[in-house]
Amino acid sequence: MSDQKSLIHLPLEAVHEEAGARFGAFAGWRMPLTYPAGVMKEHQHTREEAGLFDISHMRIFEVKGSGAVDFLNRACPLDAAALETGQSKYTLLLNDQAGIIDDLIVTRLGTDRFYIVANAGNAQKDEAQFKSIAKDFDVTFEKVERVLLALQGPAAEDVLVNAGLDLSDLTFMTAVEPRENWFAARSGYTGEDGFEIALPADEAQRFVSSILADERAMWIGLAARDSLRLEAGLCLHGQDLDENTDPVSAALLWAIPKSVREDGNFVGAEAFRRIRAEGAKEKRVGLKPDSRQPVRSGAPLMDEDGNSIGRVTSGGFGPSVGHPVSMGYVAKPLAEIGNKVFAEVRGNRIPMEIVSPIFSPHRYRKG
Amino acid sequence: MSKTYFTEDHEWLKVEGETATIGITDYAQEQLGDLVFVELPETGKALSKGDTCVVVESVKAASDVYAPADGEVTEVNNAVESDPALVNSAPTGEGWLWKMKLSDTSQLEGLMDEEAYKAHIA
Numbered sequence: 001m002s003d004q005k006s007l008i009h010l011p012l013e014a015v016h017e018e019a020g021a022r023f024g025a026f027a028g029w030r031m032p033l034t035y036p037a038g039v040m041k042e043h044q045h046t047r048e049e050a051g052l053f054d055i056s057h058m059r060i061f062e063v064k065g066s067g068a069v070d071f072l073n074r075a076c077p078l079d080a081a082a083l084e085t086g087q088s089k090y091t092l093l094l095n096d097q098a099g100i101i102d103d104l105i106v107t108r109l110g111t112d113r114f115y116i117v118a119n120a121g122n123a124q125k126d127e128a129q130f131k132s133i134a135k136d137f138d139v140t141f142e143k144v145e146r147v148l149l150a151l152q153g154p155a156a157e158d159v160l161v162n163a164g165l166d167l168s169d170l171t172f173m174t175a176v177e178p179r180e181n182w183f184a185a186r187s188g189y190t191g192e193d194g195f196e197i198a199l200p201a202d203e204a205q206r207f208v209s210s211i212l213a214d215e216r217a218m219w220i221g222l223a224a225r226d227s228l229r230l231e232a233g234l235c236l237h238g239q240d241l242d243e244n245t246d247p248v249s250a251a252l253l254w255a256i257p258k259s260v261r262e263d264g265n266f267v268g269a270e271a272f273r274r275i276r277a278e279g280a281k282e283k284r285v286g287l288k289p290d291s292r293q294p295v296r297s298g299a300p301l302m303d304e305d306g307n308s309i310g311r312v313t314s315g316g317f318g319p320s321v322g323h324p325v326s327m328g329y330v331a332k333p334l335a336e337i338g339n340k341v342f343a344e345v346r347g348n349r350i351p352m353e354i355v356s357p358i359f360s361p362h363r364y365r366k367g
Numbered sequence: 368m369s370k371t372y373f374t375e376d377h378e379w380l381k382v383e384g385e386t387a388t389i390g391i392t393d394y395a396q397e398q399l400g401d402l403v404f405v406e407l408p409e410t411g412k413a414l415s416k417g418d419t420c421v422v423v424e425s426v427k428a429a430s431d432v433y434a435p436a437d438g439e440v441t442e443v444n445n446a447v448e449s450d451p452a453l454v455n456s457a458p459t460g461e462g463w464l465w466k467m468k469l470s471d472t473s474q475l476e477g478l479m480d481e482e483a484y485k486a487h488i489a
Contacts (some may be wrong), residue, residue: 039426040401223400223427293404294424317403317426324403346406346422 010056011147011201015208019219026222027121027238029057034221042224043319046190047360050153051220051228052211059123060144060183060198061116061130067137068112075133076106077247077256077266083108088173088185090255092247093118093126094268098275099243100250102126103235107175107185115144115175115183117196119237133267146183147204152194152228154363155216160195163210167195172364186365189225191232191358193365224319231318231325233286233357239297240284240313240327247272249280249329251357282310283335286357287326289315289343291350294324299343301328301352309334312343318359325359326352372475373484374435379459385472386441390463391423391432391454394488400425402451407443408465414438416474421464423454432464436474442466 007030010016016023021032032054035042045051063071072080076091083089088107092100102122107115118126127143134141151160157168167184170176172193175185181200188194199207211217226236235241241250253261260266261276289295294317301310315326330341339354369383377395380387396402404424414420414434421432443465447453454462469475479487 033427034400038401043426227426293406294429296429317424319401319426 008057010054012054012056012204012208015205016054016219021219021221024222027057027119029120031057032219032221033223035219037218039221039223039227040319042218042220043227045218046153046220046224046228047192047320048153049216049218050151050155050159050194050214051190051224052208052217053150053152053220053225054147055150055196056146056148057120058148059118059120059126060146060148061118061127062142062144063114063116063139064112065137065139066112067139068114071134071137071139072106072114073264074137074266075130076104077260077264077269077272078106079257079260079264080106080108080114082257085110086174086176088175088187092252092255093129094247094266094272095243096268096271097243098246098268098271100237100241100245100247101129101243103237103241103252105185105187107183109175109177109183117148121238129267144198145201146181146198147201148196148198149204149208150188150194150196151211151217152188152190152192152220154193156192156194157365159211159214159217162214163207165197170195171367189232189234190228191234191360191362192228193363227316227319230314230316230327231320231360232362233327233359235284235327236314245284245329246275246280248275249282249284251284280332282329282331284313284357285328285330285335285337286355286359287312287315287328287341287343287352288355288359289324289326289350289352292324293345293348293350295326295343295345295350295352299326299345301330302342302344303334304340304342309341321359327357330354371481372435372478373481373487374433374478375487376433376435377488378432378435380435380475380478382469382472382475385469386466387436387438387469388463388466389435391458392484393458396455396458396462399423399430400427402454405447405451405454405464407445407448408440410440410443412440414440414467423451434467435478436467436469437471438467438469440465441468
């Protein structure tokens with residue numbers, strides 16, 4: 001068990017206590033894992049109505065200055081100039097070997113101003129890398145202290161309208177600053193339509209009350225956040241992505257614009273192009289166990305003859321799809337949809353089919 | 368005439384003569400959250416105290432359920448295999464896990480009664 005005293009506390013911790021949250025340690029934070037409804041109901045409620053998540057552990061950075069575009073093009077495999085004001089983009093922070101230090105969302109808020117949302121567990125590493133790159137550019141790079149909430153699910157837009165925040169003009173991966181020091185994006189990590197809203201801590205409790213006044217909205221913990229993102233085929237850095245995986249093997253090429261793949265001068269570009277030319281040795285895939293038994297992170301994968309061919313990086317039960325779901329890496333020639341592999345769990349050999357990692361279809365509100 | 372015992376690992380045993388019916392406590396199911404898979408032993412399996420006998424899996428994690436005493440598995444509750452949620456809804460009733468014939472009933476002496484268990488989880 002981690003030392004609860006050394007954990008960082010959410011600004012709204014008392015609100016979660018009041019809601020009956022069960023807490024656990026995640027990335028150095030004391031986070032609500034589940035509420036009294038339980039992970040299964042919380043998961044399904046998010047897919048059917050609207051789930052409210054406190055994701056204030058995630059780190060927001062602001063980049064400002066005339067060199068902001070060039071800085072971001074160097075720091076990430078991104079075409080920052082091509083982003084319109086109010087447009088968000090999923091991108092990566094790579095090391096020199098094109099290993100994935102973190103996955104991020106970058107949003108352009110003005111000609112020379114961007115927000116970056118980073119994972120809690122990588123925030124310090126990200127900050128160090130960004131700051132060392134920032135020295136060469138005319139930019140300021142700063143942390144932004146906010147409460148960060150996500151409201152996800154088909155009723156999210158409507159619940160926000162009732163709470164006095166009309167974001168119905170936004171489409172998936174666009175953002176606005178609806179109030180002073182507020183930031184709202186139509187994005188999330190559940191596969192559902194929804195929003196992520198950053199706001200000052202002293203305004204957060206009132207805003208949360210106004211959302212929860214709508215009976216379609218309820219608190220959702222980190223456990224359901226994990227099962228929701230896994231069903232949607234979205235990667236969790238630290239499990240499905242890390243510094244030993246690269247964008248090619250992680251099947252994240254879609255996140256890198258074509259022109260950037262060819263000519264971008266981002267950190268890790270040389271290694272990235274070498275991997276592309278030589279071909280990745282393995283590929284991230286979805287895995288569907290032919291069993292009721294969940295196959296979780298760490299389970300080794302084998303071919304029919306028992307040869308090691310990969311590993312499961314995330315796995316659990318998918319409450320919406322009604323069966324266990326996994327994600328993992330499989331050696332390249334075998335990593336084809338429809339192929340059968342075997343996982344070993346407690347001495348049992350469980351057949352798994354390679355499938356698309358998107359078990360639950362995305363329901364984003366595209367333009 | 369039966370007597371119910373509790374272990375520090377949050378199992379209950381309902382003992383009648385030399386036969387014990389075993390499950391996890393309400394406290395344990397609440398800690399684990401919604402169960403999605405239960406792996407039961409084969410009937411006839413010989414168990415030593417502390418052996419992993421059953422694995423219960425929640426959405427998030429797998430947890431072992433240990434043999435609370437030496438003996439042999441005489442019956443398993445197949446109903447929880449097809450409907451793991453029974454362990455959440457009725458952990459001390461329909462959600463029982465297995466029955467075993469105890470080979471040494473004196474091992475029960477070290478276990479808790481209900482009152483002691485309530486104090487243990489308080």
